[in-house]
Amino acid sequence: MRPALLLGWVFALLLACLFGALGAWQYGRGVAKTAFLEAWDSALEAPPETLLPWRRAEVVERPQPVTGRIDALDGGRWLLLDNARRGSEVGLRAYFIASVGDDRGLLVDAGWLPFDRARGLPDMPPLPRQEPADGLLVPWPGQGIALGESGFAAAGQPTLLLRLERERLAADAGVDLVDGLLRLAPRDGAAFARDLDALPNTLPAEKHFGYALQWWGLAFATLVVATVLTLRRRPR
Structure with missing residues (x-):
């Protein structure tokens, strides 16, 4: 394999690994928030x-x-x-x-x-x-x-x-x-507006799963592009 091609593949693999790791991190955040929401709903119903x-x-x-x-x-x-x-x-x-x-x-x-x-x-x-x-x-x-x-x-x-x-x-x-x-908890006569929303000011779990798919899609696209460029450079 030519040095330029080898260098290109090293860069593509590193980029794909980075995108994959970001996707895994976002997926983990989504799983954690899903579990947190389930615990929150259970707490609201518990004595x-x-x-x-x-x-x-x-x-x-x-x-x-x-x-x-x-x-x-x-x-x-x-x-x-x-x-x-x-x-x-x-x-x-x-x-x-x-x-x-x-x-x-x-x-x-x-x-x-x-x-x-x-x-x-x-x-x-x-x-x-x-x-x-x-x-x-x-x-x-x-x-x-x-x-x-x-x-x-x-x-x-x-x-x-x-x-x-x-x-x-x-x-x-x-x-x-x-x-x-x-x-x-909300109460009549409270000085300020109250709620018991589980995730104020933060992204819902679905957003994290969506971002994970986007990062994984970028990782896959990087490998596809690298493969296509490699095939095009093959001598005929």
């Missing part, structure tokens, strides 16, 4: 456990229905996650840290609210006291690629966040944060 007193030391790995009441951490603040979607709208998702005893805290998703950047951060209500804790304990959400670092406002003041970085939130609050968060 809730009492949230407090807190006895869970483990990482929250799957949705768990809970009930009870919680208090915001003394000296805490509202944590407002920027660029949070609710349907077609983009706004803020409001979080606070609840005290769960023994210098431990639990991040609580209190719901979504609109955000007009021209007017600055919205006026926030007092932090919840004896808030109904009906909802789901869920794993800590993935944060994607860090494109900037969140800064904290003065103590007790609402803070706009770009990411939910558990270590930084724990250091700001002065507590050990549980590796998971509480999504509060």
